[in-house]
Amino acid sequence: MITELAVERVEFACGHCWHKWSVDYDVQYDRDEQGDEWEYFIRDGQAVPSPYDPRGAPPCPLCGRHWVGRLVARRPVPLAPETAGAPRYKIGPLAEHRPERHTAPPLEAHAHERPRENLGRSV
Numbered sequence: 001m002i003t004e005l006a007v008e009r010v011e012f013a014c015g016h017c018w019h020k021w022s023v024d025y026d027v028q029y030d031r032d033e034q035g036d037e038w039e040y041f042i043r044d045g046q047a048v049p050s051p052y053d054p055r056g057a058p059p060c061p062l063c064g065r066h067w068v069g070r071l072v073a074r075r076p077v078p079l080a081p082e083t084a085g086a087p088r089y090k091i092g093p094l095a096e097h098r099p100e101r102h103t104a105p106p107l108e109a110h111a112h113e114r115p116r117e118n119l120g121r122s123v
Contacts, residue, residue: 001030001031002028002029002030002079003029003030003031003037004027004028004029004076004079005026005027005028005029005076005077005078005079006026006027006029006074006075006076006077007024007025007026007027007074007075007077008024008025008027008071008073008074009022009023009024009025009071009072009073009074010022010023010024010025010051010052010069010070010071010072011069011070011071011072012051012057012058012060012067012068012069012070013067014060014062014063014065014067015065015067016060016063016065017060017062017063017065019060019061019062019063021060021061022072023043023051023058023069023109024043024109025041025042025043025048025051025109026041026042026043027039027040027041027042028040028042041056043109044106044108044109045106051068051069052068052069052070052071053068054066054068057069
């Protein structure tokens, strides 16, 4: 059973060439029949290992070395918006409802600016 969905922005800093970059991951939290909790990471629509684990750390885009990421921002995705009082809209046949959504380009994990540092602090 899905217990939580979120988008997590993970920042990486290469300890070799000092390049910094960030990636957005879709994260799904799940509880199995035995009550164990699991998390799944999706990047650009593909299941990937955890970016917080050395086995799942992506390579540096400049030098290719792998570095574990750190969480810098998070946005939970509501599981049941109707319980939160969100407005809802009745739609007709799915094939006819906003058909452009089937051909829209994917929103890639790197399609954002790196988080601003020292936000709100005097330098």
